[in-house]
Amino acid sequence: MGSCGTFSLSLKKRDIISAALPLQDHWLPMSNLDLLLPPLDVGVFFCYKNSFPLDVSMNIIKKSLAETLVTFYPLAGEIVHNSLGEPELLCNNRGVDFIHAYADMELKNIDFYHPDESLEGKLVPAKKQGVFTVQVTELSCGGLIIGCTFDHRVADAYSINLFLTAWAELAQSKPISNPPSFRRSMLTPRHPPLMNTFYNTLYLPLSSLPPPRSFLPTNPLISRIYYVEAKDISHLQTKSSFDGAPKRSKLVSFAAFLWKIMAECEDGLKTCKMGVVVDGRERLGKMSFDKLSLSNSMPSSMKNYFGNVLSIPYGEANASALKEMPLGLVAEKVNEFVCPAVTEEHFRGLIDWVELTRPEPSVAKVYAKKDENDGEAIVVSSGQRFPVGGIDFGWGKPHFGSYHFPWGGQTGYVMPMPSTRKNGDWIVYMHLLEKHLDLVETKGRNVFKPLSPEYLNL
Template sequence: MGSCGTFSVSLKKRDIISAALPLQDHWLPMSNLDLLLPPLDVGVFFCYKNSFSLDVSMNIIKKSLAEALVAFYPLAGEIVHNSLGEPELLCNNRGVEFVHAYADIELQNIDLYHPDESVEGKLVPVRKQGVLTVQVTELSCGGLVIGCSFDHRVADAYSINLFLIAWAELARSKPISNPPSFRRSTLNPRRPPIANAFYNDLFLPPPSSLPLPLPFAPTDPLINRIYYMEAKDITHLQTLSSFDGSPKRSKLVSFTAFLWKIMAECEDGLKTCKMGVVVDGRERLDKTTTFDKLSLSNSMSSSMQNYFGNVLSIPYGEVVSSELKDMPLGLVAEMVHDFLFPAMTEEHFRGLIDWVELDRPETSVPKVYGKKDENDGEAIVVSSGQRFPVGGIDFGWGKPHFGSYHFPWGGQTGYVMPMPSPRKNGDWIVYMHLFQKHLDLVETKGRSVFKPLNPAYLEL
């Protein structure tokens, strides 16, 4: 495919897009689950091979963004701190920074396999102020890349997916199919809050000088890569992850188990290695407690399906790497199931909300982010992106040829997100943010499963 590291992006115009209707300034408190998030930015981008004429496309994008900000008004506000030092949302319609840029490159020549060179700071903007920044980059081939960067303290991926779909619907002159809910009372603590020391094992307070707890962090940088997995390989992993007579494991559990075993191959045998999985609490808080719902069922009641904010927990497992290497994949999948199962209930999230309430205004972050001592091994967090609506982000000129989240979140914990392929054939796109040593194993031990993303696969 050739390197794209030499292409540059030039600024054409910078604007501020505010909500199309006037909004009265007001405060929107963060929920207790929002307060678990440190200041992190999340990126997402969509690649379009063709669009309307440039002027028409830009007008559609800007006009529909202004309309979307009426319903999703927190994205046009800013985060400030109250007298206790806690973040709050000031919904003042200060607007969204909007960048219009140009890249002298064709879409088929962008090396998406190496997003550090092609995406970071080029196609996904750096958020400098406000909650959301948007960049539209026109390409020499007539295509477009739409990139966004948002403050994770305000929204999780599920929430941003709601916004992206609504934005695209308004661009096509359609009504918003799922208007957002900001009803924070849904996540109020119980009265009185119930103390549970269980959460002390999942979270720890960060040092004040760092966004994440890294007292024993190595200095090697983490690297971004994007792969694809074919449906047959995903199904094969699922088969290998199930013992004879045991329950069939979900594709996400099977994928996580496979990645965990790969990770253990490069660790010192006496060290542990940790694997965490992001769990969305929306279904659990809607009284959905069956573990099989982890398989990413879209069925949930209306009370939480439109909630905009963070509803996340990150349970994790920790095993001595030498033991993990020798385990069959089915046993590793069982361990993934075992550390996930306690988080698949309403009580887990109600208890977490209460636990945060009892510690306020102190803040905490998931313990999988940090190291207890220098003998601790590495950690990776898997976040399912199977609800990523790449096919639904159509602004009127067709669906994206490719889309992905981009989340180099800082610190020394790896991050992996599998998403549906735009080919809609059961394949997955897998974004990875890992140490080089882990990526080396992904491309040796896992080479039959993880294939570098290329223009031929995307049919560019």
């Protein structure tokens, strides 16, 4: 692997880890909500200060991974395309690419604040084949970093959290507390499906986008990792409520603050877009069996559903107007476009809309920049369920963990996650244009602090 920024990384061994028990090959269709995802890979990593002897740690990791893949078998498969050109999962137990590497670096000296240099394709592996790739990197200090990369078309962050938690449980010889459900019938369209043109404002066919590189791209996006103290999150939430308005959620308040920052560097005549990722599990999980036309053996809750259950509503506003608005009014605008998406009907309608537009692939409109004059956009996801403190393979909890998603498009991506300190602080992964990051570190410097070894107590 060679030189890697300020430290060298060497490959020790490559393996393929298959499920511990034989599995019969079968097809698993993508749900309509999976089909809204383009081919994108997402990374996640966990850092351990000290572990068992290396050979013991590696045996535990590999053995428990093979055991976990028995239950989470789609991750050991591969994606193929059917006659209509749509992706499907071939669950053939191809296995997971497993990389064992060594980094000539101590954990305390790794620059997590600049993840593009320290993590990308290095400590978080690039996925070349299959659905899921794992890399375990031993450090000169005796610590370990476990990095994983997965195909977003197969799973969202919530689903991978289920897998990671189960993997850690089996490593400690515990039963899986939340076994996954792959029942696509939970997300079947209605009969007949109902067309609602509202979804044309949120999604658009890929064929309507210009060919790649048909216009000059903006500067590439850059990744950074910050921490935000609990008191600053609470302050933003307080400022987002005004004149007796309902108390806004922390995520809505946070997105509003970012939207205002973003507007500061845009021409006053231009618009800025802000999107918020909404998980539909809680909404669809409230449906009755009658509505789904399922047998009584089907669980009524989707809390264990493995796949994508996401929608990305967004708002667009004039940059000059956003600059002048108090934070409370901006939060109200965020709330206005998020609220319609946090309902059962929103997700039912989206599933129907995809059914009626298949096999034409579609993409979230906020991710699609049609030309160089299109306004800049940022999408805020929510990683508050990120189980960083629970990914204990037997030698202790991680000292740090984060998602890593430098997805390669022109829309910024931000994911706040809980800190391992468990004190209400957030760890915030950002993948933004340089001009937006500059404002984060000037206009937002009292809120966003660069992640440091001192904060992580490394």
